[in-house]
């Protein structure tokens with residue numbers, strides 16, 4: 452009889468700066484269509500990395516290759532040095548958790564129950580223990596509930612633990628998805644368009660939450676279309692265009708790259724972060740230049 456009801460420990464954390472995720476030459480073909488072509492991407496411990504690109508660039512397909520939903524046609528993906536197994540539940544158990552572009556919650560379950568579902572890879576209540584509901588089972592269940600409540604507290608939903616998921620406003624459903632992903636105690640969190648459909652206030656809150664997740668030692672890879680959000684948030688940004696990685700670098704490098712502007716946006720980045728400050732500096736420089744030009748005239752006037 453299996454009675455082991457201990458909670459499995461979280462995957463050991465990587466040393467800051469060491470690769471958590473290492474994807475090499477990842478290619479995914481669907482028949483004649485190459486959705487992802489020879490993409491390399493590394494995410495180091497302590498980093499938030501962004502993945503951007505136009506619609507259909509292959510971002511979600513690439514995520515699916517990282518999480519075992521798809522087995523890449525070519526290439527390999529390592530998590531903390533180990534090649535990932537080609538099954539999504541095994542990838543979750545290894546330490547990679549994700550959220551989805553379209554929210555996937557159990558709508559008719561409570562907020563707390565949704566997070567408890569996310570804990571199943573970290574608990575190992577045996578079948579008999581669960582059926583008999585012995586003391587070991589109750590202890591493990593209590594520990595899981597306590598951890599789930601901690602996570603709800605962390606994302607700001609503890610007060611709504613008993614609400615049905617479907618009754619939460621949209622922004623809170625996204626937070627709940629993140630809490631559920633965190634319940635598997637990941638070392639890497641993949642977020643697929645976490646601010647889609649959010650208002651600016653919710654987007655700012657999401658940004659704070661992702662920084663807090665990073666500060667807990669969880670590396671983050673995030674797909675987003677909101678440029679202001681991604682450029683403020685990420686240490687590095689990779690750009691996919693037609694399945695290929697066009698460029699990778701910090702926000703300033705990516706935003707000023709002619710190919711990115713031409714291929715991805717067709718025009719300078721909308722909501723360019725720092726644009727207001729840049730305009731202010733430009734205006735101040737112009738004013739200083741104008742003042743410098745009039746100054747000698749004043750001298751001569753004397």
Ligand SMILES: Nc1ncnc2c1ncn2[C@@H]1O[C@H](COP(=O)(O)OP(=O)(O)OP(=O)(O)O)[C@@H](O)[C@H]1O
Pocket residue numbers: 481484486504505506507508509510511512513
């Ligand atoms: N299961 C599949 N079978 C066939 N083609 C697919 C499949 N999944 C994705 N594709 C195709 O692969 C390409 C990349 O799609 P993907 O969804 O990865 O892009 P994306 O960058 O995530 O786009 P978006 O920003 O719109 O979500 C598209 O041409 C898409 O139609």
